[in-house]
Amino acid sequence: MQDIPVLTIDGPSGSGKGTIVKHVAQKLGWHMLDSGALYRLVAYGSQNNALSFDNEDSIADYAANLDVEFKLVDAGSSSETGQNGQELQIILDGKVVGPELRTETTGNAASKVAAMPKVREALLQRQRDFRRSPGLVADGRDMGTTVFPDAQTKIFLTASAEERAQRRYKQLKEKGISGNLAALLQDIRKDINERDERDSQRSASPLKPAEDAILIDTSESSIEQVVDQVMAICEKNFDVV
Numbered sequence: 001m002q003d004i005p006v007l008t009i010d011g012p013s014g015s016g017k018g019t020i021v022k023h024v025a026q027k028l029g030w031h032m033l034d035s036g037a038l039y040r041l042v043a044y045g046s047q048n049n050a051l052s053f054d055n056e057d058s059i060a061d062y063a064a065n066l067d068v069e070f071k072l073v074d075a076g077s078s079s080e081t082g083q084n085g086q087e088l089q090i091i092l093d094g095k096v097v098g099p100e101l102r103t104e105t106t107g108n109a110a111s112k113v114a115a116m117p118k119v120r121e122a123l124l125q126r127q128r129d130f131r132r133s134p135g136l137v138a139d140g141r142d143m144g145t146t147v148f149p150d151a152q153t154k155i156f157l158t159a160s161a162e163e164r165a166q167r168r169y170k171q172l173k174e175k176g177i178s179g180n181l182a183a184l185l186q187d188i189r190k191d192i193n194e195r196d197e198r199d200s201q202r203s204a205s206p207l208k209p210a211e212d213a214i215l216i217d218t219s220e221s222s223i224e225q226v227v228d229q230v231m232a233i234c235e236k237n238f239d240v241v
């Protein structure tokens with residue numbers, strides 16, 4: 001197991017991790033772990049099952065028995081864009097999960113369940129099971145510190161809170177969101193600051209770079225530039241062309 005290469009990419013919300021991880025995993029031909037999706041699924045499923053966020057044991061129990069399937073299906077039939085004209089379909093408790101998994105509301109709920117040590121513990125082995133040949137690119141907050149401390153290469157992506165807020169605002173505007181845009185930007189700033197605070201202040205696996213992580217500030221870079229930077233590191237550290 002320890003021989004299977006792992007590249008961890010951690011960082012705060014909106015640092016561009018998700019997109020960069022997808023591109024890098026595709027170029028390397030490696031598996032991908034979107035650990036945030038697991039916390040989102042736990043939050044979303046717990047809410048659907050009317051579990052109280054005040055009851056850590058019941059949420060941890062739900063997380064330990066999380067009934068989720070990740071399936072690649074032909075494009076057009078589901079929610080998430082995958083590789084080669086296919087989409088990643090996520091089935092939770094027997095039902096396909098739609099775009100609601102990616103909303104700010106679910107992200108916020110996810111950061112609440114993610115602050116519960118028993119929930120993190122319940123998801124630990126499930127995350128480690130993603131380590132399969134020929135390699136894994138793992139995306140999250142604690143991939144390099146807790147889940148894969150022995151990863152051969154660790155990257156921590158940063159970007160200023162303002163830059164991350166502006167990126168999210170632009171994404172929403174491109175999706176055609178209307179209404180009071182100034183208020184929307186304010187809400188996004190507030191949300192990012194709250195989530196940063198909760199993710200970095202919690203006692204269990206707080207958001208922080210591993211001691212041996214390479215820090216990359218993406219504030220001034222395009223996605224392509226960051227992907228090239230990460231690929232250059234991979235070419236140096238792993239046996240890949």
Ligand code: C5P
Nearest residue numbers: 035036037039110111114140141142199
């Ligand atoms: O990355 P994403 O925004 O999907 O993650 C949602 C939330 O899940 C984060 O704000 C964070 O609180 C939590 N999370 C975490 N540890 C991870 C991945 C995500 O605590 N490894």
